[in-house]
Amino acid sequence: MAKDITLKVYLALGTWRDTVVSRMRRRAGDSxxxxxxxxxxxxxxxxxxxxxxxxxxxxxxxxxxxxxxxxxxxx
Structure with a gap:
């Protein structure tokens, strides 16, 4: 059970990080x-x-x- 929660949190944080990085890269063109x-x-x-x-x-x-x-x- 704890492994499932840990995995879900890890995946959610990874998705969030990828989203933030993607948005920051797109905004870099808007200087x-x-x-x-x-x-x-x-x-x-x-x-x-x-x-x-x-x-x-x-x-x-x-x-x-x-x-x-x-x-x-x-x-």
């Missing part, structure tokens, strides 16, 4: 963000800046940030 991803982020940030300026929200956002900082710092 970082590509130029396309950085370009997409740049476009999103640019759209946000254009929207904020177009709607005239600079002062509202600035005041809200200032108020939040003052409430945190007590100033």
């Amino acid at each position: 970082g963000a590509s130029i396309v991803e950085y370009g997409g982020l740049l476009v999103i940030v640019a759209l946000i800046v254009v929207a904020v300026r177009g709607l005239g929200l600079q002062n509202i956002i600035s005041k809200a940030i200032g108020t939040a900082v003052n409430s945190i710092t007590g100033g």
Whole structure:
């Protein structure tokens, strides 16, 4: 009975190890963000800046940030 449990645990750990190693090897090819991803982020940030300026929200956002900082710092 103990041999069966030991064998099952050994096989389960071996399977788990193989799965982890396999996943790590697959992820090794994903070393970082590509130029396309950085370009997409740049476009999103640019759209946000254009929207904020177009709607005239600079002062509202600035005041809200200032108020939040003052409430945190007590100033």
